[in-house]
Amino acid sequence: MRPNRYIVLISILLGFAGAWLSADAVGQYLNAARSFASVDASYVEGSFAWKDPQYNEATAEFEITNDSDNDARLAHFGINLHFDGRFAGARYDQWEAIDIPAESSVIVEIPFLVSISEIRSEGGDAELSVSGQLRLEFENVGRDMTVPARGTIGHVPYQESNND
Amino acid sequence: MTDRTKRVIIRAGAIGLQWIGLTIALGALVMRADASYSELITPSFGAAPVFFGAMIAGFLLGLTIESPRFLAPLVILMCMVASGFVGILTYAPVVDGILIRTPALDNYVSQRVILMTLIMIMAVIPSTVAGTLLGGNLRVRQEIAPHPEDLAVDDEVPWWEQRYGSHSGTESDAETGRRPI
Known part of the structure; x- marks a missing residue:
């Protein structure tokens, strides 16, 4: 059959x-x-600068690289500032999403606010470092991706010329 | 090549093609059943279509193959191979050099393969039995009345297409001690 x-x-x-x-x-x-x-977030060397001599506020730049074939959107960037490994402050502003086209990179300036008043005075002498994470949304990919961001900044005293 | 050999090759080829087609179709459902990939792979169906897909595949194989000795291993092999499609999906980035292979990844794949195999085997058992029982009319020759040519080659029907106990045996079988099949 x-x-x-x-x-x-x-x-x-x-x-x-x-x-x-x-x-x-x-x-x-x-x-x-x-x-x-294909994504990476890194601290831009030498970009950290104190905005005031009381070490209340500072800014630093981070380069977000998107080497993938898909456009990405930086939906959130949460980052903390550390003095000698101790939490000192963070980026507290409302985050606005940034588009990162495929195979390109963007540099974002992050404002930091030192929220731990007890160690604020150590800002100029402490070993500075940052840690946090950013959330990326990709075109054609349903799931967001969280990328860790870490960087060692080193000793950065206040320089008046930075704020001229 | 004799006519009998040609017939056997065509029949075995047809069954082989059917098995491959149903296995690939089931494997595709398995790939899209995993909740872990539901946001990465769209559309994602969940596990229910795997169950019902296995029922349909088992039913279709049962309609075609009558011999349980041939049908049962083929159906189980179909479930196992289709489950292996989880491995094809999961290891694709490893082969591509994007991810590294870890014991956790291996464990995940093996547990998914076992789970999917069990789900499909549970589904195919009743449907295959139903298919092989209901498929008698479909397995007959293309005409209602048996063609004389087909009658002539009745003894040459491959063993996997013969019904158990349908052969009454011949005198020569009795002499040689061969049991009818």
């Missing part, structure tokens, strides 16, 4: 549909994985 040709034909058609769905799924997953692996 030979197999029914219509059943075999239906099965083969289902197989073609399955092959297309499988290849599409692998392609989508690879695209997402490549996007997630």
Whole structure:
């Protein structure tokens, strides 16, 4: 007895549909994985500057690199400032999303506010560092990605020339 | 090549193509069933279509193949291979050099493969039995009345297409001690 040709034909058609769905799924997953692996956030060396001699406020620049094939949007950037490893302050302003086109990078200036008054006076002598994370949304990828951001700034005394 | 050999090759080829097609279709459903990938791969269906897809696949294979000795291993193999599509998806970035292979990744894949295999096997058992019981009319030759040519080659039907106990045996079988199948 030979197999029914219509059943075999239906099965083969289902197989073609399955092959297309499988290849599409692998392609989508690879695209997402490549996007997630192609972003980086780093402190721009020498960009940290105190805005006042009381070490209340400061600014620093961070470079966000998007080497993926998808446009990205920097949806949130939470970053803390540390004096000798101790939490001293953070970026407290409302964040406005920034678009980062594919295969490009942007430099964002982050304002810091020192909120721990007890150690504020150590701002000029302490070893400064930053840590935090940023959240990126990619075009064609349904899930956001959180990227850790860390950087060692070093000793940065107040310089009046920075605020001229 | 004799006519019998040609017939056997065509029949086995048709069954093979059917098995491959259904396995790939099930594998695609398995790939899109994982909640972990639901935001990365769209559309994502969840596990229910895997269950019902396995039922349909088992039913279609059951309609085509009558011999349980051939059907049961094929159906189980279909479930196992389709479950392995989780591995194809998960390891694709590893092969591409984006991710590294870790024991946690291996454990995740193996547990998903086992889970999907069990879900599909539970689904295919009743549907395959139903398919093989209901498929008798579809497995007959293309005409209602048996074609004389087909009658002539009845003894040459491959063993996987023979019904258990349908052969009454011949005198020569009795002499040689061969049991009818």
